[in-house]
Amino acid sequence: MAGNTEPLSPRAKLAVTAGKAAAAVSRAAGRGSGSVIGGRVALKLDPDLLARLARHLDVILVSATNGKTTTTRLIAEALRASGPVVSNALGANMPAGITSALAGGSDARYGVIEVDEKYLAGVARDVTPKAIALLNLSRDQLDRAAETRMLAEHWREGLAGSKALIIANADDPLIVWAASSSANVVWVAAGQEWKDDAWSCPSCGGVMQRPSEDWFCAECGFRRPTPSWALSGDHVLDPHGSAWPIKLQLPGRANKANATTSAAVAAAFGVPPQVALERMFSVQAVAGRYDVVTFMERELRLLLAKNPAGWLETFSLIDPPPTPVIMSVNARGADGTDTSWLWDVDYTRLAGHPIFVLGDRKLDLAVRLEVAGLDFHVCESLDEAVGMAPPGRIEVIANYTAFQDLRRRVGN
Amino acid sequence: MSDNSLRLVWIYPDLLSTYGDQGNALVVERRARQRGLDVQRLDVRSDQQIPTSGDIYLIGGGEDRPQRLASERLIRDGGLSRAVSNGAIVFSVCAGYQILGHEFINDLGERQEGLGLLDVVSTRGEAERCVGDVLADIDPQLGLPPLTGFENHQGVTHLGKTARPFAKVRFGKGNGVGDGYEGAWNDTVFGTYMHGPVMARNPHIADLLIKLALDVNALPPVEDRWYEALRQERIAAATQPA
Numbered sequence: 001m002a003g004n005t006e007p008l009s010p011r012a013k014l015a016v017t018a019g020k021a022a023a024a025v026s027r028a029a030g031r032g033s034g035s036v037i038g039g040r041v042a043l044k045l046d047p048d049l050l051a052r053l054a055r056h057l058d059v060i061l062v063s064a065t066n067g068k069t070t071t072t073r074l075i076a077e078a079l080r081a082s083g084p085v086v087s088n089a090l091g092a093n094m095p096a097g098i099t100s101a102l103a104g105g106s107d108a109r110y111g112v113i114e115v116d117e118k119y120l121a122g123v124a125r126d127v128t129p130k131a132i133a134l135l136n137l138s139r140d141q142l143d144r145a146a147e148t149r150m151l152a153e154h155w156r157e158g159l160a161g162s163k164a165l166i167i168a169n170a171d172d173p174l175i176v177w178a179a180s181s182s183a184n185v186v187w188v189a190a191g192q193e194w195k196d197d198a199w200s201c202p203s204c205g206g207v208m209q210r211p212s213e214d215w216f217c218a219e220c221g222f223r224r225p226t227p228s229w230a231l232s233g234d235h236v237l238d239p240h241g242s243a244w245p246i247k248l249q250l251p252g253r254a255n256k257a258n259a260t261t262s263a264a265v266a267a268a269f270g271v272p273p274q275v276a277l278e279r280m281f282s283v284q285a286v287a288g289r290y291d292v293v294t295f296m297e298r299e300l301r302l303l304l305a306k307n308p309a310g311w312l313e314t315f316s317l318i319d320p321p322p323t324p325v326i327m328s329v330n331a332r333g334a335d336g337t338d339t340s341w342l343w344d345v346d347y348t349r350l351a352g353h354p355i356f357v358l359g360d361r362k363l364d365l366a367v368r369l370e371v372a373g374l375d376f377h378v379c380e381s382l383d384e385a386v387g388m389a390p391p392g393r394i395e396v397i398a399n400y401t402a403f404q405d406l407r408r409r410v411g412n
Numbered sequence: 413m414s415d416n417s418l419r420l421v422w423i424y425p426d427l428l429s430t431y432g433d434q435g436n437a438l439v440v441e442r443r444a445r446q447r448g449l450d451v452q453r454l455d456v457r458s459d460q461q462i463p464t465s466g467d468i469y470l471i472g473g474g475e476d477r478p479q480r481l482a483s484e485r486l487i488r489d490g491g492l493s494r495a496v497s498n499g500a501i502v503f504s505v506c507a508g509y510q511i512l513g514h515e516f517i518n519d520l521g522e523r524q525e526g527l528g529l530l531d532v533v534s535t536r537g538e539a540e541r542c543v544g545d546v547l548a549d550i551d552p553q554l555g556l557p558p559l560t561g562f563e564n565h566q567g568v569t570h571l572g573k574t575a576r577p578f579a580k581v582r583f584g585k586g587n588g589v590g591d592g593y594e595g596a597w598n599d600t601v602f603g604t605y606m607h608g609p610v611m612a613r614n615p616h617i618a619d620l621l622i623k624l625a626l627d628v629n630a631l632p633p634v635e636d637r638w639y640e641a642l643r644q645e646r647i648a649a650a651t652q653p654a
Contacts, residue, residue, distance in 0.1 A: 015596030139430060142430065142431060142564065143538075143543050143562075149475060196425075199427070200478055200481060205477065205478075205481045207457060207459040249530050337543075337544070337562075338432075338543075338562045338564060338607060339432075339562075340435070341430050343432035343438065344429075344432050344434065363641050363642040363645050364636040364642060366611075366641070367613075367638045367639055368435070370437075370636050371439055371636050378638075383433050383482035387513075
């Protein structure tokens with residue numbers, strides 16, 4: 001799977017240069033990394049730039065509701081065993097951000113690209129990827145996003161006829177529905193704790209049967225495909241049945257699942273599982289997520305959870321009681337402005353932890369926790385919450401903009 | 413309603429539980445228990461039979477295809493309609509509200525038959541989708557404080573002669589037909605477009621359903637302290653839309 005070395009046209013070079021200039025101006029003005037504005041300027045000058053930049057690379061796309069930024073990082077680390085990688089490692093995952101990331105990597109062999117769910121089909125058309133990793137789909141920001149099954153349908157139509165190798169989670173019926181229009185699929189048993197978006201068959205609408213780990217529709221026969229890769233406890237099982245230990249600095253079952261999918265992707269590019277998994281160990285924090293920071297003499301672990309499936313996976317990785325848990329929830333544009341989803345999260349899982357709530361929508365969370373019968377404190381600020389907790393580890397869980405607020409406060 | 417027990421039925425969580433509306437079941441359940449009632453909550457999946465002996469039935473919002481499937485299965489099952497004719501109470505939200513009417517527009521763009529338990533007809537709105545915080549005054553006959561909720565719907569709902577408007581909006585869209593009405597009700601069947609979930613922001617509605625089920629005029633107060641703060645915050649937010 002070697003890249004092609006045709007040089008960029010003068011117009012494309014101009015677009016890349018103009019984009020970099022705009023990004024530099026944006027950075028100088030203190031408006032973040034500038035990757036999105038740079039990409040926007042470049043795409044305006046040369047609308048085909050994304051396709052042109054990608055032509056020089058073996059492109060791997062990664063999409064999902066949860067875990068796409070982390071998995072992109074894990075795949076990028078694994079593939080560096082085999083050649084230079086360019087990646088949108090900071091999570092700028094729409095076409096402008098992707099263009100900007102690719103423009104920064106003219107010497108790379110691989111482009112490992114996280115793609116927002118809504119843009120996957122379009123980006124896959126533009127960049128002719130060699131592989132696409134699909135992890136999971138679940139409800140997220142329903143006040144502005146497409147319905148979950150419609151998204152799966154959109155992927156299915158967009159990916160039909162793609163020549164890419166699809167590496168897809170066999171345990172998520174919506175992912176299987178999306179991927180199974182493709183001729184070339186590697187199924188990975190990566191697990192999926194959240195099941196509430198796939199109780200009705202994506203194919204016929206029948207009620208899904210879920211005996212233990214299996215799933216099938218009794219009405220139309222749509223069922224879990226046989227996986228060739230699997231996450232089994234702390235090991236990746238490869239298609240030959242060999243078990244490779246997963247050692248990550250990142251916590252939780254969901255990240256073991258991400259590592260398993262990443263190992264399957266790496267193998268498709270000739271990187272053996274052992275090498276891939278060893279390289280993944282170096283990934284410590286991803287855009288601040290999972291980072292442990294010292295703040296007011298406590299150790300805060302920063303955890304991002306944006307939707308019910310994400311909260312569920314997060315609850316399964318936190319330290320047991322009496323470790324305090326701070327939760328912060330906002331409902332700004334990037335979070336989705338409807339907080340009703342809080343009621344799809346089973347907060348009774350936090351029983352026994354000292355609980356502190358903050359954020360723009362702390363009152364929604366307070367009512368939710370009160371109805372769940374939990375004891376908690378409502379706080380005005382992170383400092384107040386941390387001050388009320390004893391010294392030691394604190395788990396801090398926040399949704400998107402609340403997470404950015406927390407990172408700013410702790411200077412991360 | 414027999415002795416000290418309350419049978420609470422949560423209809424089709426596999427199809428109509430996408431927007432947090434199961435919070436309504438959690439709030440009704442908690443507030444009934446706080447009044448000393450023995451609550452039996454039954455979650456009925458769409459391949460199971462709807463029991464006809466429930467006291468309160470709750471239905472939530474869902475996406476367009478699950479809504480069609482739910483309506484087909486509820487009509488085929490027949491249990492909910494039998495329960496209502498026995499005097500049961502039904503509270504429905506969004507897609508569930510539309511299903512209780514005579515018809516709505518399904519995911520295929522076709523007119524789909526509903527249960528006809530409310531004298532309403534839903535069509536697809538021509539204007540942009542109704543999304544955001546809502547503040548409304550509930551029908552004075554129900555004696556409840558103002559309604560706060562979050563709406564997120566494309567459909568609009570027209571009221572027939574025997575359906576009363578549940579509320580009149582001060583801020584927001586509600587039923588979306590331009591008459592300012594939000595939701596509908598008759599005797600024991602209620603429908604609203606409000607998420608939030610609606611009971612979390614309006615626990616008095618949960619109490620109303622419990623009172624109707626017990627056939628009493630008042631309930632002892634409960635000690636929960638956060639509902640009112642949330643209500644005030646969201647009412648203020650609705651009056652100052654972003």
